[in-house]
Amino acid sequence: MNIIITGANRGLGFELTLAAMQRGHVVMAGSRSPQEEGKLLELVSRYPGQIKPVQLDVCEEESIAQLAQALRAENQKVDAIINNAGILLGRGTALEELPIEDVVRSFEVNLFGPMMVIKHLLPLMGEGDSQSILNISSEAGSITNAYGGDFPYAISKTAINMFSKQLKRYVKDRGIRVYAIHPGWIKTDMGGERAPGDPAESANGIMDILEKKKEIDQASFFINYKGEPMPI
Template sequence: MSSDKQVALVTGGNRGIGYELVKQFALNSFKVILTSRDPEIGHEAAQKLKELNLDVSSMVMDVGDRKSIRQAAITVNDRYGRLDVLVNNAGVYLDENEKLLTMDPSILDRTMATNFFGAYHVIHSFIPLMEKQGYGRIINVSSGYGTMREMADQGVGAYKLSKLSLNGLTQLVSAEVKGDIKINAVCPGWVSTDMGGPSAPRTPKQAAESILWLATIGPEGPNGGFFRDGKRIDW
């Protein structure tokens, strides 16, 4: 079942930047799919937005589970027949100032599973929907912590490595996509969310704006870039 409205999917859409993004996409006339690991929490978040007369539906997708991702892709294809925008927003931040060599290695495993492999498998499963119509916009929510220069300082190693890998993935995929399909990475800055904490200076709405921009760029827009507030930044 296809519709004239563009369809956007946001992973980890039940809170923080993800939730704000779902809201902003819907306010900008998108049909939005809010995905989260927990069916009840996802449903509740979507209901809140539906009450504002926004075109939002929830779907279960655990980005750490390939089977769950494949099933979600099948459901989106059956239900909408298209996907125009994909935002890889789901992420974890598990290490504070621990050193890479002395932390429990499972912290790195879990971080990479969500922040890197999760995004990879989501792109892998959903990109055929974009290729089918020769159009798509993929935005990977990354971090300034994922820049190469950040690797010179110790601390937050698992998170940094996961975002460095996500940045590499963004560039590699951008070199492979054909047609009017674009993939870019965004550093949302330090945002006041459950993950960012209450003292962060930026609102989720500010973070959502630059992602919305990349989701709506025309065919002449950037591909394979890294952006903060609409400005290109170094890898």
């Protein structure tokens, strides 16, 4: 399976890339600086031929368009897209003190980025329920459980949930599966050291969803990494 993962150089994105490698998939690992020294480049030597680090800034449409053009030139198809790149700004900031630029930036990364990725890469996807689009979301995006904080992050994640629902309907006739996925509160740079969850466990759960190893209700579009429905 050919998989594109955004934000693949650290945190959950790296664990998703590693899990995909271990399962024998081919990954185009997108990050803003794929040539930086780090764990991602170590995977290139560990899994030769399975991983291709690619320059991909989800906030720069030209970057996404160039990747799509390169894949088209190589006659490569895309089986799955995992929109993982995300940002958390304004945590714990009162609304009265919230810089609106934090809200704008959050929407650029957490919503507009995935939308542009799908805009350019959807034409490279085939048809059938073996094709998947997974948008990494958060329980913070639940309207039912809105908690009156983390405004930029929570509202942008609510928006990616809505986009996922729209997209699910949009590609219904092509059979492509679409989910917004809550990965759990996991120990990453974003989640922090107090987070109880293991990013590797979350990544493997998400890969199980990708590989159709989880029974998921057909009506569901917002789920957790175990495939269980999340409150909308």
